[in-house]
Amino acid sequence: MSTRRDFFKKSSLAAIGALAGPAILKGASSDVGSHQYGKYPERRKLSVLSYSFNSLVGRGMQDIFGYFETCRYRYNLDAADLWGGHLKDFFERYDTGKYIPFEDTWIANVKEALEERKLFIPNLTADGCHVMDFNPERTELNYKNALEHLRLAKKLGVIGFVRFDTGPGWEMPNGRRDWTTEEFDFTVKRYKEYAQYAYDNGFRVGAENHMGPSGEWRNLKKLYDAVDHPGFSFCVHIGGWKGTGEEKDLADRESAKFAAHTHIGWNIINGPLEEKMNNLRKAGYPGYYSVEVPNDENQYDIVETALSKVRTVMHKWDLESLSNG
Numbered sequence: 001m002s003t004r005r006d007f008f009k010k011s012s013l014a015a016i017g018a019l020a021g022p023a024i025l026k027g028a029s030s031d032v033g034s035h036q037y038g039k040y041p042e043r044r045k046l047s048v049l050s051y052s053f054n055s056l057v058g059r060g061m062q063d064i065f066g067y068f069e070t071c072r073y074r075y076n077l078d079a080a081d082l083w084g085g086h087l088k089d090f091f092e093r094y095d096t097g098k099y100i101p102f103e104d105t106w107i108a109n110v111k112e113a114l115e116e117r118k119l120f121i122p123n124l125t126a127d128g129c130h131v132m133d134f135n136p137e138r139t140e141l142n143y144k145n146a147l148e149h150l151r152l153a154k155k156l157g158v159i160g161f162v163r164f165d166t167g168p169g170w171e172m173p174n175g176r177r178d179w180t181t182e183e184f185d186f187t188v189k190r191y192k193e194y195a196q197y198a199y200d201n202g203f204r205v206g207a208e209n210h211m212g213p214s215g216e217w218r219n220l221k222k223l224y225d226a227v228d229h230p231g232f233s234f235c236v237h238i239g240g241w242k243g244t245g246e247e248k249d250l251a252d253r254e255s256a257k258f259a260a261h262t263h264i265g266w267n268i269i270n271g272p273l274e275e276k277m278n279n280l281r282k283a284g285y286p287g288y289y290s291v292e293v294p295n296d297e298n299q300y301d302i303v304e305t306a307l308s309k310v311r312t313v314m315h316k317w318d319l320e321s322l323s324n325g
Contacts, residue, residue, distance in 0.1 A: 049123075050064075051125070055299065073117075078120070079122045080119045081122060082124045087152075100148075102152050114157075120159065123290065129149055130142055130211060131166055132167035132183055146164055188226045196231060199230055203231075205232060206234040208237060217251035221254075236256070240263075256283035264306075266293050291307055
């Protein structure tokens with residue numbers, strides 16, 4: 001099974017679906033006010049992270065426009081949860097460590113494609129832009145690329161979340177599990193800058209329980225408290241924490257009320273899915289429930305299975321609302 005964590009270490013619906021058709025609306029405007037972030041119109045908040053198709057991207061069989069077509073017309077979704085690998089020049093930017101601005105013509109084409117399909121972006125994973133790296137030169141390169149991803153989010157009208165990993169690395173030296181004071185202070189300062197830009201342009205930014213110390217809830221909560229900005233939040237990869245099973249369950253419950261976005265892995269889809277989704281619902285989680293599945297020779301089918309299982313839980317919620325109404 002391939003996960004995004006594995007990927008980056010190596011490289012440096014059925015009847016229920018018919019009940020869950022999305023509302024039709026125009027694509028989000030890029031000049032939405034700062035108070036609008038996360039204020040999605042009433043709809044089924046369901047998406048698939050485009051990393052789920054990373055094997056097809058690697059084989060040249062799907063680009064960002066093919067992904068949009070898949071979301072809208074194969075799965076009847078109204079949202080596109082973008083992984084950085086679907087962005088232009090991703091591998092040159094990430095693998096070779098280059099600063100490559102997004103061409104305005106390409107941005108315009110992507111925005112037009114979103115609007116044609118009545119899709120919007122609830123989340124953009126800005127990979128290759130982690131806030132701090134053990135290599136100071138890479139830290140500054142990532143900063144330039146992060147600013148460019150923020151510009152892209154504004155231009156595309158993201159009204160949800162943009163994820164920048166924390167850094168400084170996937171594995172921490174000498175077995176340490178936290179940032180040094182210097183690393184932490186630098187990371188907080190950068191996130192405050194990003195958060196202000198995001199707040200001014202109608203979305204939020206933040207980390208994920210993904211890279212280095214951020215994989216532990218105590219560290220991610222410490223970061224959240226230190227940044228202390230309405231434009232800052234985080235994405236929770238459900239069950240993706242470091243620690244024992246009990247520690248992961250506790251982290252899922254406690255982080256639910258702070259999360260701006262979520263990714264639901266295959267192990268959760270085929271495990272305690274309803275419990276985890278109910279954690280989020282009870283906490284008042286406002287964002288999208290986005291599935292992230294492993295590579296498979298029948299990739300489109302496995303994504304459909306995952307979406308169908310999430311839709312089934314949502315349908316139960318609808319029935320509960322009707323019976324309680």
